[in-house]
Amino acid sequence: MSRALASFLCALCVPCGEAAAATVDLIVRNGTVVTMDRDRRVVADGAVAVDRGAIVAVGPAGVVARSWRARRTLDARGGIVIPGLVNAHSHAPMVLFRGIADDLRLMDWLQKFIFPAEKQNVTAAFVKTGTRLAALEMIRSGTTTFADMYYFEDQVAEASKEAGLRVVAGETLIGFPAPDHPTTKDALAYSERFLERWKGDPLVTAAVAPHSPYLTSPEDIQAARALADRYGAPVLIHLSESPDEQRQVRERYGKTPTEHLRDLGVLRKGVVGAHGVWLTASDRAILKQSDVGVAHCPQSNMKISAGVAPVAEMLKEGLRLGLGTDGAASNNDLDMFEEMLTAALLSKHATGDPTNAPAAAVLEMATLGGARALGMEDRIGSLEAGKRADLVVVGLDHARVVPVYDPVSHLVYAAKGADVRQVVVEGRVLLDDGRVTTLREAEVIGEAQRMRDQVRRSLARP
Amino acid sequence: MSRALASFLCALCVPCGEAAAATVDLIVRNGTVVTMDRDRRVVADGAVAVDRGAIVAVGPAGVVARSWRARRTLDARGGIVIPGLVNAHSHAPMVLFRGIADDLRLMDWLQKFIFPAEKQNVTAAFVKTGTRLAALEMIRSGTTTFADMYYFEDQVAEASKEAGLRVVAGETLIGFPAPDHPTTKDALAYSERFLERWKGDPLVTAAVAPHSPYLTSPEDIQAARALADRYGAPVLIHLSESPDEQRQVRERYGKTPTEHLRDLGVLRKGVVGAHGVWLTASDRAILKQSDVGVAHCPQSNMKISAGVAPVAEMLKEGLRLGLGTDGAASNNDLDMFEEMLTAALLSKHATGDPTNAPAAAVLEMATLGGARALGMEDRIGSLEAGKRADLVVVGLDHARVVPVYDPVSHLVYAAKGADVRQVVVEGRVLLDDGRVTTLREAEVIGEAQRMRDQVRRSLARP
Numbered sequence: 001m002s003r004a005l006a007s008f009l010c011a012l013c014v015p016c017g018e019a020a021a022a023t024v025d026l027i028v029r030n031g032t033v034v035t036m037d038r039d040r041r042v043v044a045d046g047a048v049a050v051d052r053g054a055i056v057a058v059g060p061a062g063v064v065a066r067s068w069r070a071r072r073t074l075d076a077r078g079g080i081v082i083p084g085l086v087n088a089h090s091h092a093p094m095v096l097f098r099g100i101a102d103d104l105r106l107m108d109w110l111q112k113f114i115f116p117a118e119k120q121n122v123t124a125a126f127v128k129t130g131t132r133l134a135a136l137e138m139i140r141s142g143t144t145t146f147a148d149m150y151y152f153e154d155q156v157a158e159a160s161k162e163a164g165l166r167v168v169a170g171e172t173l174i175g176f177p178a179p180d181h182p183t184t185k186d187a188l189a190y191s192e193r194f195l196e197r198w199k200g201d202p203l204v205t206a207a208v209a210p211h212s213p214y215l216t217s218p219e220d221i222q223a224a225r226a227l228a229d230r231y232g233a234p235v236l237i238h239l240s241e242s243p244d245e246q247r248q249v250r251e252r253y254g255k256t257p258t259e260h261l262r263d264l265g266v267l268r269k270g271v272v273g274a275h276g277v278w279l280t281a282s283d284r285a286i287l288k289q290s291d292v293g294v295a296h297c298p299q300s301n302m303k304i305s306a307g308v309a310p311v312a313e314m315l316k317e318g319l320r321l322g323l324g325t326d327g328a329a330s331n332n333d334l335d336m337f338e339e340m341l342t343a344a345l346l347s348k349h350a351t352g353d354p355t356n357a358p359a360a361a362v363l364e365m366a367t368l369g370g371a372r373a374l375g376m377e378d379r380i381g382s383l384e385a386g387k388r389a390d391l392v393v394v395g396l397d398h399a400r401v402v403p404v405y406d407p408v409s410h411l412v413y414a415a416k417g418a419d420v421r422q423v424v425v426e427g428r429v430l431l432d433d434g435r436v437t438t439l440r441e442a443e444v445i446g447e448a449q450r451m452r453d454q455v456r457r458s459l460a461r462p
Numbered sequence: 463m464s465r466a467l468a469s470f471l472c473a474l475c476v477p478c479g480e481a482a483a484a485t486v487d488l489i490v491r492n493g494t495v496v497t498m499d500r501d502r503r504v505v506a507d508g509a510v511a512v513d514r515g516a517i518v519a520v521g522p523a524g525v526v527a528r529s530w531r532a533r534r535t536l537d538a539r540g541g542i543v544i545p546g547l548v549n550a551h552s553h554a555p556m557v558l559f560r561g562i563a564d565d566l567r568l569m570d571w572l573q574k575f576i577f578p579a580e581k582q583n584v585t586a587a588f589v590k591t592g593t594r595l596a597a598l599e600m601i602r603s604g605t606t607t608f609a610d611m612y613y614f615e616d617q618v619a620e621a622s623k624e625a626g627l628r629v630v631a632g633e634t635l636i637g638f639p640a641p642d643h644p645t646t647k648d649a650l651a652y653s654e655r656f657l658e659r660w661k662g663d664p665l666v667t668a669a670v671a672p673h674s675p676y677l678t679s680p681e682d683i684q685a686a687r688a689l690a691d692r693y694g695a696p697v698l699i700h701l702s703e704s705p706d707e708q709r710q711v712r713e714r715y716g717k718t719p720t721e722h723l724r725d726l727g728v729l730r731k732g733v734v735g736a737h738g739v740w741l742t743a744s745d746r747a748i749l750k751q752s753d754v755g756v757a758h759c760p761q762s763n764m765k766i767s768a769g770v771a772p773v774a775e776m777l778k779e780g781l782r783l784g785l786g787t788d789g790a791a792s793n794n795d796l797d798m799f800e801e802m803l804t805a806a807l808l809s810k811h812a813t814g815d816p817t818n819a820p821a822a823a824v825l826e827m828a829t830l831g832g833a834r835a836l837g838m839e840d841r842i843g844s845l846e847a848g849k850r851a852d853l854v855v856v857g858l859d860h861a862r863v864v865p866v867y868d869p870v871s872h873l874v875y876a877a878k879g880a881d882v883r884q885v886v887v888e889g890r891v892l893l894d895d896g897r898v899t900t901l902r903e904a905e906v907i908g909e910a911q912r913m914r915d916q917v918r919r920s921l922a923r924p
Contacts, residue, residue, distance in 0.1 A: 095864075096865065098864075098865065098867075098876060099865075099866065099867045099868055099871050099872050099875060099876055100867050101867075102820070102821055102868070102871045102875055103806075103816060103817055103819075103820035103821060103871075104816060104817065105815075105816055105817060106816070109816075133861055133864060136861035137861045137862045140860070140861065140862070141862070299807060301811070302807035302808065302810055302811040303806075303807055303810060303816060303875075304810075304816050305810045305811060305813070305814045305815055305816045308811065331875075332871075332872075332875040332876045333862050333875075333876055334862075335862065335878075338800070338803075341800075342804070342807070344565075344765075345761060345764035345765055345804070346764065346811070348764055348765060348766070348767045349763070349764040349767060349770065349808070351767070352767045353567075353767055354565060354566060354567055354568070354571075354765060354766050354767045355565055355566065355567065357565075358564070358565035359564055359565060397907075398602070399595055399598035399599045399602065399903065399906070399907060400599045400602070400603070400795050400796075400797065400879070402557075402560075402595060402907050402910050402911065403558065403560065403561075403910050403911055403913070403914030404561065404914070405560075405561045405562050405563075405914065405918070406561055406564070409561050409564045409565075409794075410561050410794075413561060413564055413765075413793075413794040413795075414560060414561055414794045414795055416797075416878065416879070416880060417862070417878070417880075418878060418879075418880030441861065444861070445859075445861060445864050448864050448865050449864065449865055451865070452865030452866070452867065456867070
């Protein structure tokens with residue numbers, strides 16, 4: 001019997017003598033599997049069989065064991081097996097600016113710290129080290145895919161690939177000189193080379209990333225759209241993050257940022273708008289109709305007092321809604337467990353209704369919702385035969401996660417990034433009982449410390 | 463030279479040949495010491511010398527080393543040394559109900575889950591195991607003192623003492639039959655025996671704990687006050703948590719809960735009002751004038767949509783403001799690091815001003831502020847010679863806490879409970895590089911799992 005057929009039968013849970021002979025690369029067993037499949041199955045003593053980077057079967061451990069033999073077994077030790085978390089909006093290398101300045105108004109923060117620090121420090125080496133450091137943090141806290149917009153995105157892609165993570169990466173197109181490109185025209189040319197270079201890569205999805213409706217000109221946004229169309233690439237953009245942005249766009253174009261993008265012909269599947277705090281009902285209808293994704297970033301929004309996104313509404317309306325950390329300079333980490341908790345709490349607080357943003361919906365935002373926001377739901381976001389093998393084992397051996405009444409609720413309200421025990425991306429084990437297999441952790445941390453010293457010195461200069 | 467004199471001189475940082483001969487129980491070295499003393503000193507390469515349960519010196523490592531020799535050294539390995547965190551409001555044994563029911567309206571949650579589960583399961587053994595489980599979680603996440611109101615408080619006190627934690631414990635006086643006492647009169651009699659039993663204990667401070675202005679009668683609240691006065695004991699009470707409470711108290715007494723307590727003659731130093739969400743400006747003036755403490759519980763408040771406490775105002779007005787997790791059934795953990803982060807983010811969000819609740823103020827709420835709320839600032843809350851030796855080492859060896867620009871900001875925005883490496887209470891090492899020294903972790907967790915099964919069965923019964 002062909003591997004594909006065996007996989008198909010197993011997915012249907014039909015035990016089959018012949019399939020029992022099939023050997024796969026990896027079986028994850030001895031855990032509760034939260035599949036996030038169409039039926040939102042939770043399999044109490046479940047297993048996931050993985051071969052050649054893909055999931056070939058998900059089901060009760062006994063059934064999987066009858067059909068598949070594994071070259072390698074990963075013991076979840078009674079933990080919870082979930083789809084890898086999807087961080088739908090980040091600026092990964094900014095972990096090197098983690099805590100550079102806090103408790104400031106947005107403009108003070110940007111103009112006195114972030115922009116000067118970026119201008120003086122952001123180089124290819126900085127971005128490479130920053131992304132490696134971010135990758136360590138993401139792997140250790142269960143993120144397997146992240147969407148990134150920053151500078152030197154080749155280095156982001158290279159470091160992510162080296163770490164074994166899945167990334168959707170886009171070079172930021174911003175209306176002023178960036179650390180790597182003096183003009184947006186240069187950044188667009190770079191973007192095209194970037195798209196060409198990473199075409200067909202199994203882990204790196206090259207995107208185009210106009211910064212925002214207020215910092216990127218209409219012409220540049222349209223050029224970005226055209227480029228993305230030529231390569232079938234996603235488009236990453238900030239959208240309706242702050243009241244200031246709303247005001248600026250309204251003054252300049254007489255529209256909301258979403259209406260502005262619609263009128264520029266930019267909106268379609270594969271576009272991800274980050275934040276979406278100030279989306280109106282009519283904006284949301286436009287985004288829904290255009291199949292556009294939204295990345296909700298509650299911690300960053302709270303930290304800079306940007307407002308609160310209409311999460312309950314977006315959930316009700318069925319938008320492609322993911323969850324993101326934003327950069328670690330305004331968070332100050334890349335921990336998607338904390339982001340899930342904050343998303344649930346903030347929505348309940350903001351609406352005055354504790355039934356809003358229930359655990360299941362929030363877990364979905366961090367997994368399948370993020371995949372949908374990025375237009376990747378055919379490949380990632382749930383544990384189902386045929387999808388790529390991105391999964392995370394959450395340990396339940398720590399007092400803080402004992403006892404468990406409901407695994408889904410537990411993932412959002414009790415489990416922490418630190419409970420992540422194993423991480424698999426594209427079938428490869430990136431975290432194995434506390435050890436990151438792909439990066440030299442001590443070296444990366446040492447290099448990050450040195451860059452911190454350099455950043456400090458640069459800010460001290462008059 | 464006497465030990466006391468040597469201690470005094472060392473506190474003044476006067477190196478002294480004779481003092482060099484003095485031997486102390488413990489020196490914590492090789493860390494950045496965030497003292498929270500009057501000058502909010504942060505000592506870059508600092509050390510803390512501890513003897514007979516008390517801090518005898520805090521200062522630069524070299525100065526401390528010249529004056530003191532240690533029987534035991536604790537290596538902070540470049541981490542941050544902070545005063546032990548103070549959880550100013552909790553119901554520790556409720557960790558056994560962690561996640562029993564989430565995403566519900568308060569009354570559904572209480573009446574369908576919490577009250578029935580408590581009625582059928584809360585016994586002395588349940589409280590003992592629950593407190594042990596809570597103690598494991600608290601120790602591992604850096605809490606050294608917690609204020610507790612629940613039932614079977616003798617078991618809470620016994621288990622805390624066994625764990626080595628400092629506790630302010632009060633038997634809840636509630637207007638309906640409690641798991642351990644059919645009437646408030648019985649609970650008051652128990653409270654008196656409880657106060658008598660723990661008199662003078664170095665770790666256990668017995669308190670009196672009328673539940674709230676809406677569930678405890680005026681007579682019982684006054685009886686509680688009289689009892690507390692006889693023993694010089696703290697009074698723990700819920701105060702202005704929900705709009706419902708405000709309405710009920712207004713309807714019954716024509717006043718705010720704070721005015722009601724003032725008029726009952728209850729308010730003075732040592733009273734801790736938990737939540738304080740709906741405090742008016744006039745309420746806050748009353749609390750300030752009466753020296754009453756407030757325990758801010760942002761995660762619980764958000765989760766049940768109770769509203770947001772006027773933190774910026776309370777900070778400005780100089781109230782005795784601490785931070786609490788509330789019970790783990792509405793949180794769902796006892797992690798004070800997460801609570802600090804949420805306190806900072808929620809205040810910024812609620813006020814629209816990102817300069818509100820800055821890291822230094824939030825760290826103070828979780829340390830010295832909590833001590834002040836509990837009326838214990840002469841003994842705990844900061845690292846200063848003369849105070850009890852309650853301290854925590856936060857490790858900086860994990861990618862998620864690299865790099866560090868500002869240690870205080872880092873503690874609030876980046877560090878997690880899981881970064882806690884060492885914990886000392888009353889000079890005793892409770893957590894030693896990841897190992898809890900006072901409790902048998904596996905046994906406690908096993909027992910908690912069994913109790914979870916029992917709770918589940920009890921809720922399934924018709």
